[in-house]
Amino acid sequence: MPPPAKSCDVRDMGALTSPLKFLDQDYQKLLQESLSRKELYTDELFPPNSCSIGNLSHKRNKIDYSQIVWKRPSELVTNPCFIVDGVSRFDYKQGHLGNCWFLASVGALTFQKDITKQVIPAEQSFSKNYAGIFHFKFWRFGEWIDVVIDDLLPTFNEKLVFVHPKTSNEFWPALLEKAYAKVCGSYADLDSGRRSESMLDFTGGVHLHFVLNEAPAYLWNIMKRAARAQSLMCCGTHKGEAHKHCPSNGIVGGHAYTVTGVSKVMSNSNPVKLVRVLNPWGRKEWTGDWSDQSPLWSTVSGTESKKCHEVLDNGEFWMSVEDFTKFFKSLDICCLSADFLDRSSGCHWKSQRCIGEWTENTAGGSIQTLETFCKNPQFRVRIEELNEACPHEDAENIVVSLIQNNKKRHRKEQKHYNIGFYVFEMKGEQVEGGQRKVFDCTNPVAECFAYQREVMKFLRLEPGEYLIVPCTENPGETASFVLSVFSKHETYFE
Incomplete structure (x- = not known):
């Protein structure tokens, strides 16, 4: 290959x-x-x-x-x-x-x-x-x-x-x-x-992206663990002009916010999961349930209320996780390690990273152009037996990230190709027959493409051998790239 x-x-x-x-x-x-x-x-x-x-x-x-x-x-x-x-x-x-x-x-x-x-x-x-x-x-x-x-x-x-x-x-x-x-x-x-x-x-770590209307039911728990780890968390609202007048609930459309806290309070003996968010404008806050002026804070004990509740016009506010997933579009978490994804303290994710390049000879394009696709750089991944210390029933155990770099001096001049990657499972006879046989006879077990600097995807892969093929959509699109694989099981990457 x-x-x-x-x-x-x-x-x-x-x-x-x-x-x-x-x-x-x-x-x-x-x-x-x-x-x-x-x-x-x-x-x-x-x-x-x-x-x-x-x-x-x-x-x-x-x-x-x-x-x-x-x-x-x-x-x-x-x-x-x-x-x-x-x-x-x-x-x-x-x-x-x-x-x-x-x-x-x-x-x-x-x-x-x-x-x-x-x-x-x-x-x-x-x-x-x-x-x-x-x-x-x-x-x-x-x-x-x-x-x-x-x-x-x-x-x-x-x-x-x-x-x-x-x-x-x-x-x-x-x-x-x-x-x-x-x-x-x-x-x-x-x-x-x-x-x-x-x-x-800021980190050079693992980046995880969640579309909030598709987020898992245990998202708040992930955020809570991320808050305890060395994580950066940010979120964004649905599209709209960032400088339009704020809607009646105070949330600005098409805007980025910082997630600054995750907490649980007891409201009239009922647990409520909260998320704290900061507007980088330093003003304009959420005005719904659990906002600074919300009467719901009177249902919380004085100790808990004092710990969380502040009435300040500083752009920071609390809201329930249900409202958070409703009024915000997406959440990004960037952490030095993906360990926070698992409840088990004995589970430790490992990371491996490679710098590669699509040149005139290796920019083979997507699988739609099969005659050139096999020219793309290819990376073999072998996953050993699943780590018993890590919960793994129906859970993703691999994160793959691909970042493109077109090396333009000005960020605005960097043309983002439609980049992505395919993951193929390699059976014994296919390994012996070479990679072209894999592409001819096997459908990819996963793929991910986007017109972005980075594309990433959670995967669930059983023990075995796999081939990751990073590529651009069209043949001949040259750039360098960074391919990262994060795994909570013993993984060999070459």
Whole structure:
């Protein structure tokens, strides 16, 4: 079978402890050079001009982007700080940019202190060794990268244009947003996106997507376990203009939110399962049952009510899991490990990841073009006996994820092919006859396709040998990809 064009050895990738230098910029070297020259750093590769803003002429707001002035925090406040009393979901609110998908992920990030330290390196400040230079780490397509920025921020009428700090002298949210804008090409490249992109870029973990009207009955239990694990959780509403007037229940259409809590309370001796949600606008809240002003809180004991209930206009609110699945469209969970999916503490999911490439010789297209399909990179998976420590009756035991990377500098210019993968079960005689015989004689046991950066699917596979074939819809569509397999049983992947 054709091998993937790049090595499958994760050790070849940019590790978290030794990330790749984005655009070949070395943070420590640039910092020391600026300190020795006693000059504040200015980033030539993401300069303070219109190129870094990008094209936002379509935005309907009162900002004249030709009149933007780039200023350092010390020019805006007298005592700028990088972080004030730790990072919190209440430190910021969305600015004049449609990047609620990114800020919802930031809100989820603030709950996971270990992951926050990975993304936002410690010991950065506006006092000790300050030289106008900062850096952040992101996971991009199988590799960790270290991204350098200066602290010149776009302003209009003396106010920040994009994400706003709620504490006027706290600047980590604006600098994190700038670093991510640099990775994506410009601020305009952050305008609209999918929550899963930034969640994966913060963690490099396993991403799980649930369509809420098809979600399993035990979804709340999954969310409860995810909340205890190192997970980021975000959700989105049904399509609609994000800036339309909110409907009467306060939920904004076509908008991304952060899931910030999962709890159960006793209401008149009846258990009620609740989900807490945050609007990255920092305002506009749900007004139905279990909202801040809901009379249902009077049916809860004082101790429980005090623990959960706050009447604050901060964009955060509680609602029942039934209303959550009704008024929200989808839920994304991104975690370092998929262990939270199982009730058994003895069940540990394993992950394996490969970087591959569809080249002119290996971009064979979908199975509809069988004569070229067998040219695609192929990965053999062998699943050993199911782990008795893991509950497995009718439960999925494999998650397959495929991410495409078209390597365009600007995120908006990245053409997302219709990508996906097929999974074939390999019988003994088919293995001996070669992969073409598998494709000729066997229907795939699973497949998944979408016009997205990432496609993922839960699978239930019995012990045996399988072939995973990642591909684009049409032959000749070239790009690199990351294929990940997460399994709660002993699995061999090559």
